[in-house]
Amino acid sequence: MDGDLPAILPDTVFGHDINFTSCQETEPHYHFAAREFKAIGGSWFVARNVTLNFDDVPVFWLPFILQSSGSGRHSGILTPRFSVNDIVRTSRGHTRRVSNIGFFWAINDYADATVALDWWSDNFTALTGGFRYRVTQKFLDGRTNVRRFWKVEGGSELSFDTGHNWQMDERTSIRVSARYASSSQFVRENSFDPREITQSIDSDGGLNRRFDWGTLSLSANRRRFLSDDRVEMTLPTASLSLKTITLFKAPDSRAKFFNNMTWSGSARYSKSTVDRAAQADSAFSENLADVSNTRGSVSSSFNLGAFSWNQNLSFTGLSVLDVPALVA
Numbered sequence: 001m002d003g004d005l006p007a008i009l010p011d012t013v014f015g016h017d018i019n020f021t022s023c024q025e026t027e028p029h030y031h032f033a034a035r036e037f038k039a040i041g042g043s044w045f046v047a048r049n050v051t052l053n054f055d056d057v058p059v060f061w062l063p064f065i066l067q068s069s070g071s072g073r074h075s076g077i078l079t080p081r082f083s084v085n086d087i088v089r090t091s092r093g094h095t096r097r098v099s100n101i102g103f104f105w106a107i108n109d110y111a112d113a114t115v116a117l118d119w120w121s122d123n124f125t126a127l128t129g130g131f132r133y134r135v136t137q138k139f140l141d142g143r144t145n146v147r148r149f150w151k152v153e154g155g156s157e158l159s160f161d162t163g164h165n166w167q168m169d170e171r172t173s174i175r176v177s178a179r180y181a182s183s184s185q186f187v188r189e190n191s192f193d194p195r196e197i198t199q200s201i202d203s204d205g206g207l208n209r210r211f212d213w214g215t216l217s218l219s220a221n222r223r224r225f226l227s228d229d230r231v232e233m234t235l236p237t238a239s240l241s242l243k244t245i246t247l248f249k250a251p252d253s254r255a256k257f258f259n260n261m262t263w264s265g266s267a268r269y270s271k272s273t274v275d276r277a278a279q280a281d282s283a284f285s286e287n288l289a290d291v292s293n294t295r296g297s298v299s300s301s302f303n304l305g306a307f308s309w310n311q312n313l314s315f316t317g318l319s320v321l322d323v324p325a326l327v328a
Contacts, residue, residue, distance in 0.1 A: 002018070002019050003015050003016065003017045003018035003019055003034075003037070004016050004017055004018075005018075011040065011041050012038065012039065012040055012041075013037075013038070013039040014037070014038055015034075015036075015037040015038075015039075016034075016035060016036050016037065017033075017034075017035065018033070018034045018037040018047065019031050019032070019033050019034075020032055020034070020037075029054065029055075030052065030053060030054045030055075031053055032047070032050055032051070032052055032053070032065070033050065033051050033053055033058070034047035034048065034049065034050045034065070035048060035049035035050075036048045036049065043068060043074075044066070044067070044068055045066075045067060046064065046065070046066045046067075047064065047065045048063070048064045049063070049064075050062045050063075050064065050065045073106045073109065073112075074106050075103070075104060075105045075106045076103070076104055077102075077103055077104075078100050078101070078102045078103060078104055078114065078116055079100065080098055080099070080100050080101050081098070081099045081100045082096075082097065082098045082099070083097075095120060095121045095122050095123065096119075096120075096121045097118075097119065097120040097121070098118075098119050099116070099117075099118040099119070100116050100118070101116060101117040101118075101119075102114060102115045102116030102117055102128075103115055103116075110133055110134060110135050111131070111132065111133040111134075112131075112132055112133075113129070113130060113131045113132075114128075114129070114130040115127070115128070115129050115130075116128045116130075120190075122152055123151070123152055123190065124149045124150060124151045124152060124190070125149075125150045126147055126148065126149045126150070127147070127148050128145060128146070128147045129145070129146050129147075130143065130144065130145040130146075131143065131144050131145075132144075138166075139166065139167035139168075140164075140165070140166045140167075141164070141165055142162070142163060142164030142165065143162065143163055143164075144160070144161075144162040145160060145161050145162070146158075146159075146160040147159045147160065149186070157181070157182045157183050157186050158180075158181075158182045159179075159180060159181040159182065159187075160178075160179070160180050161177075161178065161179040161180070162176070162177065162178050162179075163175075163176065163177035163178075164176045164177070171209060171210040171211070172207075172208065172209050172210070173207075173208045174205075174206070174207050174208075175204075175205060175206050176204075176205040176206075177202070177203060177204055177205070178203035178204075178205075179201045179202060179203055180201065180203075181201055181224075184201070184224065184226045184229055187226055188226055199226060200223040200224055200225045200226065201223070201224040201226065202221065202222070202223050202224075203221065203222045203223075204219065204220065204221035204222070205219065205220055205221075206218060206219035206220070207219070212243070213242060213243050214240060214241050214242040214243050215240070215241045216238075216239075216240050217237075217238070217239045217240075218236055218237070218238050219234075219236070219237045220233075220234060220235040220236050220237065221233070221234050221235075221237075222234075222235075228276075228277070229277060230274065230275070230276050230277075231274070231275040232272065232273070232274050232275075233272065233273050233275070234270055234271070234272040235271065235272075236269075236270070236271065237268075237269075237270040238268070238269045238270070239266070239267070239268045239269075240266060240267045240268075241266045242264060242265045242266065243264075244262050244263070244264045245262065245263045245264070246260055246261070246262050247260075247261040247262070247263060248260065248261060257304075258304070260304075261302060261303070261304045262302070262303045262304075263300070263301070263302050263303075264300070264301050264303075265298070265299065265300045265301070266298075266299050267296075267297065267298045267299075268295075268296065268297050269295070269296040269297075270294070270295050270296075271292070271293070271294045271295075272292070272293045272294075272295075273290065273291065273292045273293070273321075274290060274291050274292075274293075275290050276288055276289065276290055281324040284323070284324050286320055286323075289320050289321065289322065289323065290320070290321040290322055291318065291319065291320055291321060292318070292319045292321060293316070293317070293318050293319075294315075294316070294317040294318075295314070295315070295316050295317075296314065296315050296316075297312065297313065297314035297315075298312070298313045298314075299311065299312045299313075300312075
């Protein structure tokens with residue numbers, strides 16, 4: 001930083017025609033130039049009539065800037081997001097949008113929280129609250145975000161997403177993630193991202209546990225497709241893999257043809273449902289009906305030298321739900 005500093009007080013520094021930058025090069029690639037400058041407590045500064053310069057060429061102007069100058073993890077005001085067209089409209093039909101107006105709270109070294117306001121003229125006002133944590137020593141991390149929308153025409157919408165991971169020990173891990181939106185139509189109408197318009201709102205969770213005798217996995221997932229409000233859910237999915245067992249153990253020098261045979265086995269079960277939009281009884285179509293699908297399998301394998309004998313048993317059950325009596 002360089003410039004004129006006419007007043008330096010214990011907790012406040014005043015200056016004018018100040019140049020400052022965060023670039024670490026000896027010859028900075030860019031810098032800010034402020035007509036008036038004030039640093040408060042060594043951790044905050046505010047400047048007025050600010051230009052962003054690359055070398056000596058000004059490329060952007062701001063009426064003021066407020067920024068933290070402290071290092072490390074600390075609480076502070078979030079940087080708002082907006083475009084030039086949100087300040088100077090190019091047409092009467094253009095709507096303005098300003099987002100990320102809020103505060104970041106560094107609770108401690110392991111957790112933080114945010115609250116932010118999002119305003120879109122002639123559309124909605126939204127408030128977002130977020131919480132994150134990471135405890136490296138416990139192999140635990142997660143996040144939760146909740147967002148409430150107040151629409152201009154009246155009414156409100158709610159959405160949230162959360163995700164958590166915990167490696168309990170070297171043998172056990174748990175994961176949970178969930179997303180929810182009270183109105184998929186609201187998402188389609190207010191998103192500029194084509195991937196978001198066609199994507200699904202997913203939730204899933206699972207538990208993996210490794211035992212001395214095998215491994216057990218349990219999981220579930222739910223997908224809500226924004227394109228047609230179709231809901232696909234699998235609850236549960238369970239799989240069990242047994243550790244390979246050696247039968248009739250014997251040293252190679254005394255082994256006969258049946259010694260050191262190995263056996264392994266596994267099993268799997270899942271139940272899934274597809275929930276589609278309701279149909280009129282008079283126009284019922286089985287292809288558009290709700291369905292439930294159950295699958296299961298058990299497998300086993302014996303191995304003796306180059307000889308292998310595999311067995312497998314599987315079953316599948318498909319049910320069409322809510323079939324009208326006249327159709328049935």
